[in-house]
Amino acid sequence: MKNKERTCNPEPFMRISKRGVVMPLWKSLGIRAIALAAALIVCAIVIFAIVKLNPIKVYGAMFEGAFGTNKRMWVTIRDMMMLLCIAIGLAPAFRMRFWNIGAEGQILAGGIVSAACMIYLSKSMATIPMMILMLALSVVAGGIWGFIPGWFKAKWNTNETLFTLMMNYIAIQITAYFVALWENPVGSNSVGVINSKTKIGWFPEIFGQDYALNVILVLALAVGMFIYLRYSKHGYEVAVVGESENTARYAAINVPKVIMRTMFLSGALCGIAGFLAVSGASHTISTSTAGGRGFTAIIVAWLAKFNSFVMIPIAALLVFLDKGAIEIASRYNLSNHVSNMLTGIILFFILGSEFFINYQVRFRGGKQKEVQA
């Protein structure tokens, strides 16, 4: 028997174990609040150390950037609704463990048909039928864009991650084609604001607000998706297929059908986000209409564990950070990187707090030690 010369402490420095019981809500909210506070403190140190600015002022500027004026506040809300809409669209796909990273393409598909309606039907239709038509067409266009990878997955078990990603690039190229076709004014290499005078095909004002319809539409979708996933037979099937295809087959669920149906739905909701982006926000279309939000929404959907109501504060936080970062970058003449760092630090702490919610950490010499004595 070889003798080892090891005199180290038998007790490891720390132990990590999964929490046996689910934490009460107030406690987990408390941990998240502590994480946010810690993030703000670390950010303050970074701000002071790197750019020698008063952190409090910087935070104030961030807040002003997002909510400083009435217009800014509504823009923030509009962008938040857009992000929420995409996240709601991704939720059923992710619930089914179908890694739909093709929201960008599905948004563009919805956006192209909305822009086409605005351009070609501007003389022949009233606002309300036009809105309904645009909504329906963007649902179909986005739905088809989601259905294609779903169909291939159902029939030939193709890898949906690569497939949906590739569909994004196709959608971007198609968008580029239409941007060239609809170029206005000629030579600008952009479509410009469509119907800027007549405002045909734009979301109508409700209660004197340009973006109230965005809010109403997306919140209705949020409620609908919550009910769909939680209480409908379809939602139940989605959850079972996501957990195990074998279990789904055992439960007499037609798995290919569920995959195709759910991906149509997922794409359709992202298509509606494209409709919101074009008709309800920018009133133009370009290859950057989706602007990476199809990926940001993945974070929103996952953090919320696919609960549409939890998505609301998460989407709000992400959009707030984005707006605030832009504001401090321009006001203090900082490079983008500094504001991105701050966003990164805050996200790091928020995501990191999940660890403390799910696990407990005990250090050497903690209360458990008495046993050894």
Add this chain to the structure above:
Amino acid sequence: METRKAIHMVDITKTFGEVVANDKVCLDIRPGEILALLGENGSGKTTLMNMLSGIYLPEGGRICVNDNTEVIRCPRDAYNLGIGMIHQHFKLVDVLTAAENIVLGLNEHKLIDLKNVRTQVKAICDRYGFVVEPDKKVYDMSVSEKQTLEIVKVLYRGADILILDEPTAVLTPQETEKLFAVMRNMKADGKSIVIITHKLHEVMEISDRVAVLRRGKFIGDINTADTNPQQLTDMMVGRAVSLNIDRPEPKEPVERLMVQNLTVVDADGVKRLDNVSFTAYGGEILGIAGITGSGQRELLEAIAGLQTMEAGSSIRFMPPGKEEVELVGKSPLDIYKLGVGLAFVPEDRFGMGLVGSMDLSDNVMLRSYKCGKSAFTDRKTPRALAQKIVDELEVVTPSLNIPLRRLSGGNVQKVLVGREIASEPSLLMSAYAVRGLDINTSYTIYRLLNEQKARGAAVMYVGEDLDVLLELCDRILVLCAGKVSGIVDGRAAKKEEVGLLMTHLEEEAKA
């Protein structure tokens, strides 16, 4: 009385979150003995031994090896102390040969001389009566060969104390006998052996001493010669348990399921079932025996509509009071719509029968959620049924709203069996329904199966414990490599006879 101790464990404590897996356990292992570590599932046997072999670190207590207090931080420390463990799930690299697996991870700072390794392996094999082909790839090996290789690997590393975690669970009776012979040889050579098991007859046959754990606590140890299975069961369970399984005579058996020429070929072109024919009767329990992977899973799945079958296969199902139906070519959805009362308890609980992340009532409605025309699921009926299952089968759960994965294996199985029985089936198929369950729950399951038999259902019971099969079933169908190697009378058949049928198809066919 032997006083020397090879291993002396004192007050060993280990917790996982809120669960106390070992609570101040004290255990001695003497040199040159075979110690059976007995306990129900979840009693902490494997956890305790994992601390000895360096997988886990105890939170309290100490371990003495040959009278020195040692800290075993990793499996390498354990090897250096002469402790080796053969895990239930083998830790071998499939694409490497036997010899390569043996030297893998030894981390000696010189070139490995495989020729020398082969010689040494040969020496070990000759000494104890193993058969290992050093150049055979692991993926070509049978389960028994893999286990032998694991033992040789541990011996090669100079282990004096061997821990075998449920080694017989995957072996046929004949292979078990071989293993026991080798264990006796090792004991004669002065090695200490710990065998983790919950099979009492094995304890009685092979061990010198028995130590019993219950719910993480050490209950006691006793010389095997001074005890009997009943006493050990009582120690293990904590109260007196009857070890008899009822087997009432079948009442008016009627043909329920007639399988003819059933052939299943899997995606790789391998014949999983080959021309299987048999009849199952309502009012009887038909046992299905065979080495794991002989086609049991495919057989039940084929009947449930989950397998594609070759041309010529026929499964005729005769539900009581309804017209005969042909199940070949029907999907589970088609079978569900027929409403013929086919219930299936699959082998893989969370991979097929249940959804681990969902709560009890959501799982209870897995088979019936389609009922009704509404687009929304009915929550009340399954909830009431879940409550009924919990009450009647004594499922231990804090609430109906807890994800099923958080319950213990036995409680999970009760929910699954309870749900399938609630549909009042005319055919109940169960695959390894008691795998991993404690004695008490196992007997509950046997009782439930017997109730279904008394109701007139045809019960098909795929099992791995031959003793249970022979006590419970009216007839036993033995599968070997996808073929039916025999159908025997459960009351008359001998264990050896069934064991032989499980392995010796060809001789049977020639005869």
